[in-house]
Structures are given as C-alpha cells and as structure tokens.
Amino acid sequence: MMHTTRTRLSIVVVAAMCTAGFSSALFAARQTPAQNAPSQKSTVDPISRAARGTTGSLELSYESAPLRAKATSDLTAPILVRVSALAPSRYRIEYMGLVSGSYDLAPYLEQVDGRPAQFATPIFVEIFTQLPPNHGTDVFGLSAPSFGLRGQYRTLLIAVGAAWVLVPVAVVALRLARRKPPTPPAPVVREPSLTERLFAIVDDARTRELTTDERGRLELLLLQTLRSAAQESSSSPAALAAATEALRRDAVHGPVLRAVERWLHAESAGEAQHALQTLEALRAAQARASAHTPQSSTQSSTGAKP
Numbered sequence: 017m018m019h020t021t022r023t024r025l026s027i028v029v030v031a032a033m034c035t036a037g038f039s040s041a042l043f044a045a046r047q048t049p050a051q052n053a054p055s056q057k058s059t060v061d062p063i064s065r066a067a068r069g070t071t072g073s074l075e076l077s078y079e080s081a082p083l084r085a086k087a088t089s090d091l092t093a094p095i096l097v098r099v100s101a102l103a104p105s106r107y108r109i110e111y112m113g114l115v116s117g118s119y120d121l122a123p124y125l126e127q128v129d130g131r132p133a134q135f136a137t138p139i140f141v142e143i144f145t146q147l148p149p150n151h152g153t154d155v156f157g158l159s160a161p162s163f164g165l166r167g168q169y170r171t172l173l174i175a176v177g178a179a180w181v182l183v184p185v186a187v188v189a190l191r192l193a194r195r196k197p198p199t200p201p202a203p204v205v206r207e208p209s210l211t212e213r214l215f216a217i218v219d220d221a222r223t224r225e226l227t228t229d230e231r232g233r234l235e236l237l238l239l240q241t242l243r244s245a246a247q248e249s250s251s252s253p254a255a256l257a258a259a260t261e262a263l264r265r266d267a268v269h270g271p272v273l274r275a276v277e278r279w280l281h282a283e284s285a286g287e288a289q290h291a292l293q294t295l296e297a298l299r300a301a302q303a304r305a306s307a308h309t310p311q312s313s314t315q316s317s318t319g320a321k322p
Contacts, residue, residue: 062118062142064111071112072141079105080134081127095143097124113143210241211302218295221288231280238276238295242269272298 066072085097094115100108109121121139126132208216214237217230226234242263263269272294279291 060138060140062140065142065144066111066113068113068116068143068145071110073108073110074139074141075102075106075108076139077105078107078133078135081129081131083107083125083133084128086124086126095119095121095124095141097121099125109139111141113141116143116145118142210237210244211299213237214241215295215299218292218299222292235276235280238273239263242273268301269298 064072064074082101083099085099094117095111095113098110100110102108109125111119111121111124113119118140119142121141122133122135125139214234217226217234217237220226220230221234239260243259260273263273275287275291275294279287
C-alpha cells in the first residue's frame with residue numbers, strides 16, 4: 017500500500033515539473049525578438065546612427081497598411097521605437113538605444129491590424145557609445161547627485177534673501193507688540209467756586225458743630241461771595257473795610273451778614289438756626305439769578321441783531 021502511494025506521488029511530481037518546464041518554454045517562445053535579441057552584427061551600413069541615450073530618426077515609405085510600433089516594447093528593451101505618420105504611406109521612425117550595437121528596427125514595427133510589417137531589406141541602425149571602453153555604467157546606472165552647496169546655490173541665495181527680509185519685519189512686529197497704548201489724559205477736575213465752597217460748609221453745619229477754622233472760612237467765603245454779587249473788586253484794606261460796612265447796611269445782603277456774624281461771634285439760642293435760614297434764602301436767590309442770566313444774555317444778543 018505504501019509502495020503504491022509513493023509511486024503515485026512520484027508520478028505527480030514529475031508531471032508538475034514537466035508542466036512548469038513546458039510553460040517556461042512557451043513563454044520564452046512568445047517573447048518578441050525586440051526584447052530578447054541582443055544587438056545584431058550587420059555587414060551592411062546602417063541607415064541611421066545615434067549616440068546611446070539620445071534620439072535618432074529616419075523616414076521610410078510603407079504602402080501595405082498603416083504602421084505602428086509594437087506595444088510589447090518596454091523600458092527594459094535595448095532600443096525603444098516610436099512611429100509618426102508624415103503623409104499617406106510615409107512615416108518617421110524615431111528610436112533611442114540604451115545598449116550600443118546595431119539593431120534591425122523591423123521586428124519592432126507592425127501594421128495597425130496586428131500583422132507583422134514586411135520590408136524588403138532590414139532597417140539597420142547603429143547605437144554607439146560616447147564613453148571610454150570598460151567605463152562600467154549604463155543609462156540607468158547613474159545615481160542621483162548628493163546634496164551640496166555647489167548644486168544648491170540658488171536655493172541658498174533665496175533662503176538668505178528671505179532671512180534678510182524677515183529679520184527687520186520680525187523686529188518691527190516685536191516693537192509694535194511691545195508698544196504700550198497711549199495713556200488717556202487725566203480728567204479735568206473743576207475747582208469748586210466760592211458759592212459751592214460756602215454752601216458745602218453750610219451743609220456741614222447742619223449736621224455737626226463747626227470748628228474754629230471752619231467758622232473762619234465760612235465768614236470769609238460769605239464776605240467774598242457777597243462782594244462778588246455786589247461787583248466789588250477792590251483789594252485794599254480800607255476798601256475792604258468800607259465794602260464790609262456797606263454790605264452790613266445793604267437791604268438785601270445786610271441781614272444775611274449780620275445773622276452769620278451773630279451766630280459765629282456771639283452765639284445764643286436760635287441764632288444758628290436763623291443764620292442757616294438766611295443762608296438758604298441767599299442760596300435760592302443766587303440760583304434764581306444764575307438761571308435768569310443766560311436768558312438775559314440771549315435776549316440782549318437777539319435784540320442786538322439788525
């Protein structure tokens with residue numbers, strides 16, 4: 017039983033090896049001569065010559081059918097062929113050889129219907145090399161050049177120019193970013209007028225007892241306010257004394273001044289309340305006068321128009 021199994025296994029292995037060999041032979045037979053055949057030795061002069069790796073061309077006539085290059089050619093072929101139609105039955109054959117030698121271009125051409133092209137004579141071209149003998153390189157054996165400043169000088173100059181432009185731009189941008197916004201001007205604080213300072217002390221007197229300094233300022237501010245209302249601007253001591261005496265005798269301002277002096281210098285029961293009332297009456301009178309002044313000035317300016 018084991019002997020029979022071994023015999024059958026040997027037959028299967030031999031059959032597989034024969035099938036693989038037959039397939040390889042068939043595949044090799046189907047390859048085009050253009051891909052397998054090395055350069056051919058020719059005793060006739062070539063129709064055209066071209067350096068290895070460059071393009072050569074020739075023109076020929078073919079009247080049987082339109083021509084084309086075989087599609088089976090690839091970059092591994094020793095020579096590449098391209099066909100261009102110039103006129104009916106007239107073609108330009110362009111070729112580029114990758115291996116030096118003589119080649120017949122006929123195997124690389126066919127009719128557009130797929131049948132091989134028939135030529136009376138071979139179309140021999142010669143590919144020659146411009147390298148010294150035994151140079152040891154081919155078209156595809158050259159390595160890419162390494163990076164170097166000699167080959168990249170343009171890129172280096174562009175980088176240096178960009179850096180030269182970006183440095184001042186960066187400096188200006190940093191300065192603008194660090195610049196502090198302008199400080200807004202301080203608000204203008206209006207100095208209180210004589211009347212406002214006077215009545216501020218009067219308001220304090222309603223809630224508490226005034227100090228000696230505050231009493232002195234109150235009397236002084238009252239005299240200055242009454243003199244300003246009476247349009248008295250003299251500053252000599254005699255004139256000030258005369259103006260104060262005149263204010264005491266004034267029908268409007270005299271009661272106010274006398275009530276405040278009695279309150280501040282000879283205070284008795286009810287004097288403070290009476291003085292504050294007279295001061296409030298003075299405040300109301302001045303408020304009415306200030307409200308009437310713009311209207312009077314407007315009327316006067318209107319009446320002055322022609």
